[in-house]
Amino acid sequence: MALALSYLLSFLLLVLLLPYSTIAQTSKNQSLGSSLTAQNKDTYWASPSGDFAFGFQQIRKGGYLLAIWFNKISEKTIVWSANGDNLVPIGSKVELTKDGQFVLSDPTGKEIWKPGLVGTEVAYAAMLDSGNFVLASQDSRSSWQSFDNPTDTILPTQTMKKGSKLVAHYSEGNFSNGRFQFRLQMGGNLSLETIAFPLDSPNSDYWLSGTEGNGFQVVFNQSGSIYLTDINGSILQNITSSAGSTQDFYQRAVMEYDGVFIQYVYPKNSTNTSNIAGRWPMAWSSSTLMPPNVCLLAEDMGSGACGFNSYCKLRDNRRPECLCPRGYSFIDPDDVMKGCKQDFQPQSCDEANPETDQFELIEMPNVNWPKFDYAHFQGQTEDWCRKACLDDCFCSVVIFGSGHCWKKKNPLSNGMPEQNPSIGTKALIKIRKNSTLQCSRPGADSKNKVRSTLIIIVSVLLSSSVFLNLLFLFGFRFKFWKPNVLQLYPVIPGMNLRSFTYEELREATSGFKEELGSGAFATVYKGVLQSEDRYLVAVKRLNNRVREGDLEFNAEVSAIGRTNHRNLVQLLGFCNEGQHRLLVYEFMSNGSLASFLFGDSLPNWYQRIQIALGTARGLSYLHEECSSQIIHCDIKPQNILLDDSFTARISDFGLAKLLKLDQTRTTTGIRGTKGYVAPEWFRSMPVTIKVDVYSFGILLLELICCRKNFDAKEQEDLMILADWAYDCFKDMKLELLVANDEEAIHDMKRVEKYVMIAIWCIQEDPSLRPTMKKVVQMMEGAVEVSVPPGPSSFISSI
Numbered sequence: 112m113a114l115a116l117s118y119l120l121s122f123l124l125l126v127l128l129l130p131y132s133t134i135a136q137t138s139k140n141q142s143l144g145s146s147l148t149a150q151n152k153d154t155y156w157a158s159p160s161g162d163f164a165f166g167f168q169q170i171r172k173g174g175y176l177l178a179i180w181f182n183k184i185s186e187k188t189i190v191w192s193a194n195g196d197n198l199v200p201i202g203s204k205v206e207l208t209k210d211g212q213f214v215l216s217d218p219t220g221k222e223i224w225k226p227g228l229v230g231t232e233v234a235y236a237a238m239l240d241s242g243n244f245v246l247a248s249q250d251s252r253s254s255w256q257s258f259d260n261p262t263d264t265i266l267p268t269q270t271m272k273k274g275s276k277l278v279a280h281y282s283e284g285n286f287s288n289g290r291f292q293f294r295l296q297m298g299g300n301l302s303l304e305t306i307a308f309p310l311d312s313p314n315s316d317y318w319l320s321g322t323e324g325n326g327f328q329v330v331f332n333q334s335g336s337i338y339l340t341d342i343n344g345s346i347l348q349n350i351t352s353s354a355g356s357t358q359d360f361y362q363r364a365v366m367e368y369d370g371v372f373i374q375y376v377y378p379k380n381s382t383n384t385s386n387i388a389g390r391w392p393m394a395w396s397s398s399t400l401m402p403p404n405v406c407l408l409a410e411d412m413g414s415g416a417c418g419f420n421s422y423c424k425l426r427d428n429r430r431p432e433c434l435c436p437r438g439y440s441f442i443d444p445d446d447v448m449k450g451c452k453q454d455f456q457p458q459s460c461d462e463a464n465p466e467t468d469q470f471e472l473i474e475m476p477n478v479n480w481p482k483f484d485y486a487h488f489q490g491q492t493e494d495w496c497r498k499a500c501l502d503d504c505f506c507s508v509v510i511f512g513s514g515h516c517w518k519k520k521n522p523l524s525n526g527m528p529e530q531n532p533s534i535g536t537k538a539l540i541k542i543r544k545n546s547t548l549q550c551s552r553p554g555a556d557s558k559n560k561v562r563s564t565l566i567i568i569v570s571v572l573l574s575s576s577v578f579l580n581l582l583f584l585f586g587f588r589f590k591f592w593k594p595n596v597l598q599l600y601p602v603i604p605g606m607n608l609r610s611f612t613y614e615e616l617r618e619a620t621s622g623f624k625e626e627l628g629s630g631a632f633a634t635v636y637k638g639v640l641q642s643e644d645r646y647l648v649a650v651k652r653l654n655n656r657v658r659e660g661d662l663e664f665n666a667e668v669s670a671i672g673r674t675n676h677r678n679l680v681q682l683l684g685f686c687n688e689g690q691h692r693l694l695v696y697e698f699m700s701n702g703s704l705a706s707f708l709f710g711d712s713l714p715n716w717y718q719r720i721q722i723a724l725g726t727a728r729g730l731s732y733l734h735e736e737c738s739s740q741i742i743h744c745d746i747k748p749q750n751i752l753l754d755d756s757f758t759a760r761i762s763d764f765g766l767a768k769l770l771k772l773d774q775t776r777t778t779t780g781i782r783g784t785k786g787y788v789a790p791e792w793f794r795s796m797p798v799t800i801k802v803d804v805y806s807f808g809i810l811l812l813e814l815i816c817c818r819k820n821f822d823a824k825e826q827e828d829l830m831i832l833a834d835w836a837y838d839c840f841k842d843m844k845l846e847l848l849v850a851n852d853e854e855a856i857h858d859m860k861r862v863e864k865y866v867m868i869a870i871w872c873i874q875e876d877p878s879l880r881p882t883m884k885k886v887v888q889m890m891e892g893a894v895e896v897s898v899p900p901g902p903s904s905f906i907s908s909i
C-alpha cells in the first residue's frame with residue numbers, strides 16, 4: 112500500500128514537473144516587437160491552416176534550430192532552417208524588433224543569424240499556408256521570404272531562379288551544409304553537383320539538364336509537378352512528377368544528404384502513420400527521384416558518391432549504401448560517407464623487405480573504381496597481373512579483364528558497381544594476409560592488433576596453387592574432413608569449422624525431432640554428433656527462401672566461424688548443400704537468459720551482474736576486436752544463452768549479415784525485436800554498432816530489475832521499464848527498481864551505476880551512446896560514469 116502510494120506520488124510529481132507542451136502562438140501576422148524563445152518544447156508561429164510552423168525545434172540536447180516544418184503530422188519534418196551549422200542553446204530568441212529588424216540571437220544577446228533584407232524595413236512577419244515565411248514591409252511587399260532562400264527543400268508553389276540552389280544537409284541528423292547540391296546555374300543549366308566540401312563551391316556535376324542558354328526557372332507547381340521552364344514559361348524539361356495532388360497530399364522535394372533528389376508525398380488525412388512512431392520514411396513514398404543510380408557518379412577530382420576507399424551499392428529504394436571493401440573499415444561508423452581506412456599496415460616499400468608474401472589479393476565481384484589507374488598493361492594473364500600488384504608496394508587494387516591489367520592506389524575513388532559485368536573484369540583487392548585469417552583473441556597484444564575484414568574467397572583459393580598447399584598443410588588436421596569433391600572448399604584452413612552434409616545433420620537430429628526454438632528466419636534443433644563421442648549440438652536450420660548465393664554464405668559463415676570469445680556461442684560447422692542452409696553450434700545446457708530471468712524464482716544478483724558483464728564483453732568483442740565488425744542487430748534475452756557455469760554466451764551473431772537483413776528498413780524486415788530496437792531503425796539513419804548498444808541498455812535494465820522491458824500487467828507509468836527506470840533515477844528512487852531483491856538492495860551503489868550506464872546506452876541520439884568497450888570499462892570501474900541526460904532529449908525532429 113505504502114509502495115503504491117509512493118508510486119502514485121512520484122507519478123504526480125512527474126506530471127507536475129513535465130514541461131508544458133508545445134507553445135504555439137496564434138496564426139495572425141506578427142507585428143513589430145514579437146519574438147519567440149527556444150524552450151523545452153517547440154515554440155512557433157503557425158500558419159493559418161496550421162499546416163506549417165516557424166519557430167524553434169530542438170535537434171539534440173541543448174541545440175535548437177530556427178526552422179519551418181510541417182506541423183500537422185507526427186513527424187515535424189523540417190523544410191527550411193536558418194542556423195543548421197550553428198545550433199543555438201535554450202533561451203535563444205528570434206525577434207522582429209521595434210525598428211523593423213529580424214534577428215536570431217543567443218541568450219547572451221549575440222547575433223547568430225539575420226536574413227538579408229531587401230529594401231525597406233519590415234512591418235510584420237507571416238507564416239503562410241504554402242510553407243513560405245515572409246517578412247513584409249508596410250505596403251505588404253515582401254522584403255525577405257524563405258521561398259527565395261531555400262535550404263535543401265522546395266515546396267509546391269515555390270520556384271527557383273537562376274543562381275539559386277538546394278544544398279544537401281551533411282547527414283540525416285546534421286543540418287550543416289553537406290556534399291551535394293541541386294542548382295539552377297546562371298547559364299541556364301540545371302544540375303546535380305558534388306560540392307568541394309568543406310567549401311561550398313561545386314566540384315563536378317553528375318546530372319545536367321542540357322538547357323544552357325534556355326533554362327530560366329524551376330517550378331514546383333500546385334499540382335505537384337516539378338519542371339524547368341524557359342523565360343516564357345514553356346516547359347523545357349520535366350524533373351519529377353507527383354504521385355498525388357496537393358489537395359490530398361503534403362509534398363516536398365529534397366536534395367538528400369546522400370546525393371539523391373527526391374520528391375515525397377504524404378497523405379494529409381493519414382491516420383495510420385503513428386503505428387511506426389509516425390516516422391517519415393515509412394509514410395512518404397518516393398514518387399520520383401534523380402539520378403536513377405547515384406552510385407554511378409564518377410568524379411575526376413573527388414571521391415564519387417561515397418567517401419574515399421569505399422564503394423557504393425544501390426539499395427532497393429534506389430538510395431545509395433556506402434560500404435567498405437574487405438580489409439577496410441569506416442573511418443567513422445556514424446558518418447559512413449567519410450570513407451574507409453585500411454585495417455592493416457600497408458606494404459613496405461623497402462627493397463630489402465618487400466613483404467610480397469605477406470599480402471594476398473581478394474576478389475570482389477562486380478565492383479570497380481573507374482578512373483585513376485596509375486599503371487595499365489595489356490596482353491597479360493591474370494597470374495601475371497596478380498603478381499604485378501603483389502610485387503608493387505603502391506598497388507592496392509588491380510582490375511583484371513581480357514588481358515588488361517589496371518593498377519590503382521590509395522585512396523580509391525568512385526567505388527561503384529561494375530557497369531559492364533558481362534565483360535568479365537574483376538577487382539582484386541590487396542590485403543595483408545594474417546589480418547584476414549584471424550580474429551584477434553581477447554588478451555592478444557592490442558598494440559599489434561590488426562583489424563580487417565575476414566573473408567576467404569573460395570574462388571581465389573581455388574584458382575591459386577596456394578590453396579593446394581594449404582590443403583596439404585591443413586587438410587590432415589581435420590578429422591571430420593571427408594573428401595567430397597563438392598564440399599571441398601568449405602574446409603577453411605586455420606579454423607575448426609566443419610562442413611556437414613545434410614544427411615549427417617538429419618541423422619544427428621534424428622530427423623529434426625527435438626525443437627529447441629524457432630524464429631522468423633530459422634528453427635533450432637537439438638542434435639548429437641555420433642562421430643564425436645556423442646557431442647551435443649544445436650542445429651539451426653535457416654529458412655530456404657532467405658538466401659541464395661553459395662559464395663557469400665560461405666564467406667559469412669567463415670567470418671562467424673573465425674570469432675572466438677568466451678562470451679559467444681561457438682559455431683562448429685555448417686551445411687550448404689543445394690537448398691539446405693544449416694549452422695551447427697555448441698549446445699548450451701542452461702537455456703536462454705529469458706527463461707532464467709523471467710522464470711518463477713528470483714535469480715541471484717551476482718549471477719546477473721556476471722551475465723551483464725559477459726554480454727557486454729562479448730558485444731565489445733564483436734564490435735571492436737573481431738576483424739570484421741559484426742553488428743548483432745537482435746540483442747535480447749532470448750539470444751543470450753547460458754552454458755553449464757551460467758556464463759553468458761551471445762548467440763545468433765553474424766546472422767543479420769548472413770541473412771542480409773542488416774539494412775532492411777521495411778516494416779516487415781526490421782531485424783530486431785520490438786522494445787529492444789533502437790529508434791534509428793525507424794528513421795532513415797545509418798544503422799551502426801550503436802543499435803546493439805541500445806538493445807544492451809534495455810537488456811541491462813531487465814537484468815537489474817528482473818522484469819521485461821514491456822509489461823502490460825503493470826500500472827501505466829511502470830509499464831515501460833526504460834521510462835520507469837529513468838523516472839526512478841531522476842527522482843532518486845532507485846530502490847523501487849529492485850524492491851524485494853535483498854542482494855541488490857545491499858549493493859545500491861552498483862545498482863545506481865548500472866542504471867546510469869543503461870540510460871547512457873538507450874539515448875535516442877546514437878552518437879551519445881557509449882561504445883560497448885566503454886560500457887565494459889564503466890561496468891568494471893575503469894572509467895567513471897557521468898550523469899546521463901534523459902534518453903529522449905533528442906526529440907523526434909529528424
Ligand SMILES: *[C@@H]1O[C@H](CO)[C@@H](O)[C@H](O)[C@H]1NC(C)=O
Nearest residue numbers: 139140236237239245247251
Ligand atoms: C498577413 O500577411 C500576408 C502576407 O503578407 C497578407 O497576405 C495577409 O493579408 C496578412 N493578414 C493580415 C490579417 O494582416
Ligand SMILES: *[C@@H]1O[C@H](CO)[C@@H](O)[C@H](O)[C@H]1NC(C)=O
Nearest residue numbers: 174196198281282285286287
Ligand atoms: C555537422 O557536421 C559538420 C561537418 O562534419 C561538423 O563540423 C558539425 O560539428 C556537425 N554538427 C553537429 C551538430 O553535429
Ligand SMILES: *[C@@H]1O[C@H](CO)[C@@H](O)[C@H](O)[C@H]1NC(C)=O
Nearest residue numbers: 332333334335336337338346
Ligand atoms: C502542373 O504541371 C503539370 C505538368 O506540366 C500540368 O499537367 C498541370 O496542369 C500543372 N498544374 C498547374 C496547376 O499549373
